[in-house]
Amino acid sequence: MTKDQSTPPLIVPTDQGLYCAAGDFHIDPWRPVPRAVLTHAHADHARTGSQRYFAQADGVPLLRHRLGNQDFEPLDYGERRRFGAVRVSLHSAGHVLGSSQVRVEHDDGRVWVFTGDFKRDADPTCAPFEVVPCDTLITEATFALPCYRWPPVERVGERIHHWWSAHPDRPCVLFTYALGKAQRVLAALTAHTDRTVHLHGAMVPLTELYRRAGVTMLPTEPVSALPRGHDFSGALILAPPSAAGSPWMRRFKNASTGFASGWMRIRGNRRRRGYDYGFELSDHADWPALLRTVRDCGARTVLTTHGRSDELVRYLREVEGVDARALSTLYGGEDD
């Protein structure tokens, strides 16, 4: 499977995005291209304008919601598709519903895997991460510092429920990303209660798509379905972080606020953003999971995309003895 140094890399960053010349397709391109393989529906990975999109079937309804009516070709996890000199397959990344890693196998035997965004923690709203053996792993590095180690998700669910229960006289507004995190919170809370949760408008259709995919979550009701002046005391409301400080928030008098994100592991992040409570809940791999993934898939070369790339690269080289390098991409990395 090994090739000498002169073999061109299978996947390279270009102005359009990650590109595989041997198969003439892009992965998560940030500019329009003829053929785009998408890992998931978050905005920094899925953009409009390409001619044809390939994505895992569970994620296609979410992509349609986000990108409108494009030419989508749904694939199942593990289904192989030939593009030129390579065979491409998608494998579960455990990040959000329908999220994938992209495996690219060249006819010369080389196997490259791009993780997209991924996590290895339990999440009932999507398929679990699959270890895909490869020669070269292109990995995200959003939380690639050893201070990031997630507590068990059940513990976080308990804490959110405790916060909600402890404020019968105030609305509890929990900020979460609208796609993935909100639904994960709604699923985690089913262990504690069957009460109805109120949703910001941006989350309503996405949550409905998760329900249609068979994900069990608490019952929800749009905030907009309630009359003006409704008293939200004791209610839990989920809203995207962009709603914080907006006029929309005025209806929740005297609210206690929380934010569910991996960034909340650091006290300064919570205090800077002015949230009362921070809940450490991430859809990305933490430090131990990043290292475990590199070891599990047996890659001899690791390329990093967004996040704390420099630190991960140096650690892999110096401590793990793995050939590692940072790629330059436009993926977000901050959103979680």
Added chain:
Amino acid sequence: MQAFAALFAELDATTRTRVKLDAMKDYFEQVGPTDGAWAVYVLTGRRMKRLIGARKLRDWLGEASGLPDWLVEETYQHVGDLAETVSLLMDDGEDRPAVEGSLAEWVEEGVLALRGLDEQDQKARVLAHWRRLPRSACFLYNKLLTGSLRVGVSRGLVERALAELSDRPRALIARRLMGEFEPSADFYRHLLSEERREERDGQPYPFFLASPLESEPPSLGPLTDWQAEWKWDGIRAQLIARPADAEPNQVWLWSRGEEPMAGRFPEVEAAAGALPEVVLDGELVAWKDGVLPFSEMQRRIQRKKVGDKLLREVPVAFLAYDLLEYQGRDWRARPLSERRAALETLIADTDAPALKLSPTVRADDWAALAALRENSRAHRVEGLMLKRADSPYRSGRVRGDWWKWKLDPLTLDAVLLYAQPGHGRRANLYTDYTLAVPDGDSYVPIAKAYSGLTDQEIGQLDRWIRRNTVEKFGPVRSLRPHQVFEIAFEGIQPSSRHKSGIALRFPRIARWRQDLTPDQADSLTQVKELLNAFGS
């Protein structure tokens, strides 16, 4: 410590004053006086003498976490707080039992008992705690170990909680919390007890702090209701003189930061030896036929012991502007006009060059006063103080009666050259900036600035910095010269310690000049012209 950790969590999770007050009262009610004393000590921001240096703790952390030193360092820069970094890196994902022992036991056995141990034993004990304590307790333990704990309660709020709890006046609690104290059960009981006459002694009164004037002075009403004084650029101080068994008086000198300054200004202490029993508020300034530049005063500030030569070169005077206690009576509730009259007589009766009256500034109307203020730099003062003539001497920062009407700062346009992450709530954001001015083909650093941008601007600039880094030196990034900022500062002086040859006083960012390019920034030559015009 469990109870204190719970209090910390409550204080940390709210911005509401009432919730914080109630949380503190609940805590003080449930713990004994020894824990109470330590909690007051910690909550009011006092710090124990650091037993173990931060450098050493970071080395130990590298060893205990099994991570390379550079990664510990990067993580610390990202987290922005050493105590928190330890608690995060020592979290191995295992559940740990709740912590036992009171706050006082933790301070005494966990921290103070390290004193006198050799380094190996210190390390063994500290690492054992790191490996055993749950994350929140580990964080607090490290905070105790490394110094101050900022919990988002002001000292005033702690005073209020204790006042409500004990039903004593807040001013009494505030005075008892001035200066240094021994956090003991006796101290705590005394703190909440009724006032006794003899406890006054050398304890300072809380300072009355002025607020910046936000509107045009005529909105304050007729000038005759106000007393104007120069705003000195010195060290605010409280001078206490009480008769001793033998002549002269016993004298205490306190800084606004409540540092006792005994022995540092001997000429002032000597002069106060002949006063009647008084407590004065005023300013320490370097004085030789008039006030000297602050850079001269700085030579004195740095010295704990002063030699004869420096005493001759930079004599210091106390410029008195208020009278808080006179002949054993608390005068703070009397109107300023009455306090001032007594103060003038008092100072006139002493004949010591180190004790002067801070003069009032008289003008016929606001316009005439404004004209005098424009001339502040020539007088080597920062502007004017406006004090309501019938106002009492209040405690702390209370708006309405005392205003500082400072001269507009000087400004120049400089280029961002280096950036470094901040700490605490600004951790992992680039907020510490080094600004430079063009000098031919290169740039010369002129100032460091830590504030002045909005949160939104900080975020925007942070992203720009990450994308435009030329080189990294540890936490510091050198940047492509591109961003121009208007910096404001209070004064400009020659300096041999700076490469530019210039030191700015209180530099901060006034505006982000996105409309300017680096070649439009002020050059070193222009800055030197500023020095010639305004430098003292």
